[in-house]
Amino acid sequence: MSALLKIENVSKAYGGVVANRQVSLEVQSGDIAGLIGPNGSGKTTLFSSIVGAHPIDSGSIQFGGQEISKLDVPTIARRGLLRTFQQTRIYAEMNCVENMRISAPDARAPVLSLLSGFSRNVDVRAEELLDFVGLASKRFLRAGSLSFGQQKLLEFAMALMSEPKLLLLDEPTAGVNPTLINGLIDRLIKANKELGITLFVIEHNMRVIMNLAENITCLAHGEVLAQGTPQEVRDDPRVVEAYLGASA
Amino acid sequence: MLENLQLLFDYPTLGADLIANGLMIGAIFALAAFGMALVWGVLGIINIAQGEFVMLGGFVALTAAGLGVPPLATIPLAAIVLFMVGWGLYRLVIFRVVDRDLFVSLLATFGLSIILQQLSNEIFGADVRTLETGLGTLVLFDGQIVLAEIKLVSFVTALVVGLALWAFLKRARLGQAIRATSQNARAARILGIDTDRVYAATYALNAALCGAAGSLVVMAWTIHPYIGLPYTVRSFLVVIVAGLGNIAAVIAAGLGLGALENVAGFVLGAEYQIAFVFALMVIILVVRNFLLRRKREYLK
Amino acid sequence: MTDAQKYALVATGLLFSFVAPFLLPQFATQLTMLWLMVIFALTWDTLGGQMGYNSFGNILFFGIGAYGCAVIQRDLGLDYFAGLAVGLAFAAVLSAIVAIVLGAGMLGLRGHYFAIGTLGLGIAAGEIAGGWDYVGAGSGMVPPLYPVELAGRELFFYFLMFALALVTFLVLRALYATKFGLALNAIRDDEDKAEAMGLRTTQVKSLAWAVSAFFLGIGGGLAGNLLGFIDPRDVAFAGATFGVWMVLMAILGGKGTLWGPVIGAVVFHITQELFWTYLLGWQRVALGLLIVAIVVFFPNGILGTLRERFPEWFGEKVEERV
Numbered sequence: 001m002s003a004l005l006k007i008e009n010v011s012k013a014y015g016g017v018v019a020n021r022q023v024s025l026e027v028q029s030g031d032i033a034g035l036i037g038p039n040g041s042g043k044t045t046l047f048s049s050i051v052g053a054h055p056i057d058s059g060s061i062q063f064g065g066q067e068i069s070k071l072d073v074p075t076i077a078r079r080g081l082l083r084t085f086q087q088t089r090i091y092a093e094m095n096c097v098e099n100m101r102i103s104a105p106d107a108r109a110p111v112l113s114l115l116s117g118f119s120r121n122v123d124v125r126a127e128e129l130l131d132f133v134g135l136a137s138k139r140f141l142r143a144g145s146l147s148f149g150q151q152k153l154l155e156f157a158m159a160l161m162s163e164p165k166l167l168l169l170d171e172p173t174a175g176v177n178p179t180l181i182n183g184l185i186d187r188l189i190k191a192n193k194e195l196g197i198t199l200f201v202i203e204h205n206m207r208v209i210m211n212l213a214e215n216i217t218c219l220a221h222g223e224v225l226a227q228g229t230p231q232e233v234r235d236d237p238r239v240v241e242a243y244l245g246a247s248a
Numbered sequence: 249m250l251e252n253l254q255l256l257f258d259y260p261t262l263g264a265d266l267i268a269n270g271l272m273i274g275a276i277f278a279l280a281a282f283g284m285a286l287v288w289g290v291l292g293i294i295n296i297a298q299g300e301f302v303m304l305g306g307f308v309a310l311t312a313a314g315l316g317v318p319p320l321a322t323i324p325l326a327a328i329v330l331f332m333v334g335w336g337l338y339r340l341v342i343f344r345v346v347d348r349d350l351f352v353s354l355l356a357t358f359g360l361s362i363i364l365q366q367l368s369n370e371i372f373g374a375d376v377r378t379l380e381t382g383l384g385t386l387v388l389f390d391g392q393i394v395l396a397e398i399k400l401v402s403f404v405t406a407l408v409v410g411l412a413l414w415a416f417l418k419r420a421r422l423g424q425a426i427r428a429t430s431q432n433a434r435a436a437r438i439l440g441i442d443t444d445r446v447y448a449a450t451y452a453l454n455a456a457l458c459g460a461a462g463s464l465v466v467m468a469w470t471i472h473p474y475i476g477l478p479y480t481v482r483s484f485l486v487v488i489v490a491g492l493g494n495i496a497a498v499i500a501a502g503l504g505l506g507a508l509e510n511v512a513g514f515v516l517g518a519e520y521q522i523a524f525v526f527a528l529m530v531i532i533l534v535v536r537n538f539l540l541r542r543k544r545e546y547l548k
Numbered sequence: 549m550t551d552a553q554k555y556a557l558v559a560t561g562l563l564f565s566f567v568a569p570f571l572l573p574q575f576a577t578q579l580t581m582l583w584l585m586v587i588f589a590l591t592w593d594t595l596g597g598q599m600g601y602n603s604f605g606n607i608l609f610f611g612i613g614a615y616g617c618a619v620i621q622r623d624l625g626l627d628y629f630a631g632l633a634v635g636l637a638f639a640a641v642l643s644a645i646v647a648i649v650l651g652a653g654m655l656g657l658r659g660h661y662f663a664i665g666t667l668g669l670g671i672a673a674g675e676i677a678g679g680w681d682y683v684g685a686g687s688g689m690v691p692p693l694y695p696v697e698l699a700g701r702e703l704f705f706y707f708l709m710f711a712l713a714l715v716t717f718l719v720l721r722a723l724y725a726t727k728f729g730l731a732l733n734a735i736r737d738d739e740d741k742a743e744a745m746g747l748r749t750t751q752v753k754s755l756a757w758a759v760s761a762f763f764l765g766i767g768g769g770l771a772g773n774l775l776g777f778i779d780p781r782d783v784a785f786a787g788a789t790f791g792v793w794m795v796l797m798a799i800l801g802g803k804g805t806l807w808g809p810v811i812g813a814v815v816f817h818i819t820q821e822l823f824w825t826y827l828l829g830w831q832r833v834a835l836g837l838l839i840v841a842i843v844v845f846f847p848n849g850i851l852g853t854l855r856e857r858f859p860e861w862f863g864e865k866v867e868e869r870v
């Protein structure tokens with residue numbers, strides 16, 4: 001196994017607030033990696049730094065062995081590194097099928113090759129994936145009219161549609177109806193095992209991340225507090241304290 | 249154009265004269281911009297009818313003077329009348345667009361600006377007008393700088409009015425309610441502030457500011473029904489350069505724009521002065537955006 | 549409405565468009581202007597409705613087209629029809645190129661910054677044309693006259709403008725049905741998301757503006773010849789009339805739909821021609837009132853409102869799978 005994503009000593013401050021300090025971690029190809037930490041510990045900030053949404057102050061981010069910390073968002077996305085948003089983002093005025101079509105890899109081509117219709121393969125794939133996340137019957141509805149949980153599923157399906165190598169998921173279960181969470185976990189694992197997409201997941205829910213991830217990094221106050229298997233991290237007294245301290 | 253530039257180098261005092269005169273009108277730009285920043289910050293609306301308020305202020309002053317009101321006394325009168333106009337427009341239209349898409353408020357105030365412009369054209373006629381105050385001219389430095397006294401009066405008045413409003417925002421109860429609403433309208437509502445009234449007062453205050461500015465414009469320069477849009481654009485320019493919350497920056501940017509515009513008008517020719525203002529706005533928008541983007545996307 | 553009914557409606561409309569100038573010869577110029585309005589609304593909506601970039605300055609490309617065509621006609625010394633053909637081609641290409649060059653800076657602006665920035669562009673262009681001797685400065689330009697010995701000037705321009713409107717409509721319809729069309733909608737709904745998904749948003753936006761400018765440029769060239777006089781501020785870069793009407797017509801019919809701008813343009817133009825003569829000097833006041841009324845009370849327009857009432861007409865449906 002090789003490191004698909006390698007982050008070294010990344011720091012990022014918003015004005016005076018240091019959101020990430022000297023963060024280092026690796027995500028191995030084929031893995032499901034987890035990122036946990038109390039609210040405000042800098043998880044979303046780290047994701048934004050990885051995908052190029054803002055410049056980092058120092059450090060290095062390598063994807064597939066290449067430095068990406070100076071590239072912009074679309075370029076990084078086209079290399080196969082994608083993120084979903086904590087505040088779910090879909091194209092609200094378009095229907096589900098259209099959301100899927102525009103997420104296919106061929107939609108990222110230079111503009112002149114966009115001047116053609118949709119290939120049969122794309123439509124078939126879109127149907128399969130909508131079916132996979134359980135939105136098949138909703139496929140001609142406006143995405144904006146879906147419930148929050150359904151929008152999350154759609155966003156996940158769109159991410160799969162674009163065939164990333166590495167997918168960063170920001171709290172995929174937040175706001176999802178608890179009865180649906182187990183189904184969602186199954187789908188994440190399936191996407192990883194069957195589609196071969198490496199996942200890096202921010203998760204607030206400890207039970208979920210323990211069942212999902214093979215490797216976990218815990219952030220607190222922007223710094224790496226602990227790294228290891230779910231057991232190791234869960235049993236680390238500093239992690240316990242960070243979580244208790246934060247919720248107290 | 250090049251000859252004019254050459255002229256400026258040959259006679260540097262000519263430049264000083266242009267700049268001095270430009271600074272005078274720059275104070276008016278700052279006043280209107282202050283009002284725009286207020287409305288933008290509190291209601292979240294960019295008021296395209298800003299310049300039409302200035303224009304209306306001018307016509308109010310003209311009309312009042314025609315009825316025998318001494319010219320300088322028309323300044324508060326224009327402010328009061330425009331306050332009422334602003335309040336009325338808020339109650340009729342603006343309150344419906346406060347919480348809506350920015351494009352809606354932009355287009356709605358654009359519609360208002362067309363209405364006011366065309367109404368003025370119908371009522372007052374399309375002629376270029378000015379109001380004689382009977383004040384003289386000031387000759388400084390052996391005639392190197394010639395300045396109409398009314399421009400100086402206008403300059404001082406504009407700054408005094410602006411600073412008075414600023415003090416009002418800091419000290420008075422209504423001023424504090426306005427500031428609280430601009431920081432967080434929901435929280436202000438919870439604290440028992442009637443935000444709808446605050447919005448109305450803010451919009452009306454802005455109109456009053458512009459009205460005062462307009463009465464100064466008609467005395468020190470000229471007005472006609474179609475001068476509104478350039479004033480709106482100047483206000484917008486000053487606000488994007490100076491930001492929403494900083495009165496010193498607004499004054500500096502307003503004065504700077506006035507001086508720059510006057511010099512550019514001389515160098516390029518007066519027929520291109522308006523083109524210069526609009527082009528300058530476009531350039532500043534694009535450059536500013538470019539700098540912001542670079543900060544967002546790349547490492548230093 | 550069934551598909552058959554829709555086709556019947558469109559066929560009737562087309563038929564009427566062909567015979568209208570013969571049936572109503574006294575209104576030929578107004579009918580020609582109707583097609584210009586359709587072009588205005590359609591091309592505005594490419595950015596404003598489909599892509600969510602509300603331009604207040606698309607009149608810029610109309611003006612560039614009007615002047616570009618007239619300058620070619622004046623300076624190349626060709627006979628009338630050859631000059632007009634070359635002029636129109638030049639107008640189209642020039643406008644599209646200007647759109648791409650300006651787009652590089654302007655299309656990075658979002659929301660109200662774009663709206664006000666484009667407003668500035670349109671007005672600056674009018675002011676520059678009004679001071680520039682090469683294009684007649686404040687007194688404007690008079691394009692060469694249609695050969696007097698030939699009859700049918702009005703029909704000639706009617707059918708040219710009609711053809712342009714038709715081609716614009718068909719090209720846009722085809723474009724909206726491609727991945728490019730979906731990319732426009734994606735940018736409208738959430739540009740940051742589109743970037744995060746790897747779409748080449750900058751290219752998409754530039755092409756959209758260039759297409760819009762291309763057709764507006766031809767429209768400008770034709771309109772200059774039709775009206776016979778190009779005034780910098782009241783015809784070519786007429787922000788307070790044509791420039792606002794574009795926006796208003798698209799909103800009135802329904803932003804972001806294919807037929808909305810067409811419907812909006814027809815309704816607006818007919819209303820204007822029928823009633824506005826009675827308003828004497830007050831048309832422009834009425835226009836302002838109309839803008840306020842429409843954006844405040846009717847922002848979804850005719851088609852948008854229908855869509856809310858009858859979503860199934862627009863293909864929205866829940867499909868249970870078997």
Ligand SMILES: Nc1ncnc2c1ncn2[C@@H]1O[C@H](COP(=O)(O)OP(=O)(O)O)[C@@H](O)[C@H]1O
Nearest residue numbers: 014017019037038039040041042043044045046
């Ligand atoms: N755009 C921003 N501007 C300023 N501060 C921010 C911004 N985004 C996040 N922060 C601050 O950075 C810290 C980390 O935030 P975030 O990365 O969102 O944490 P998490 O996702 O772990 O909850 C917090 O203190 C937050 O207030």
Ligand SMILES: [Mg+2]
Nearest residue numbers: 043044045086
């Ligand atoms: Mg977060």
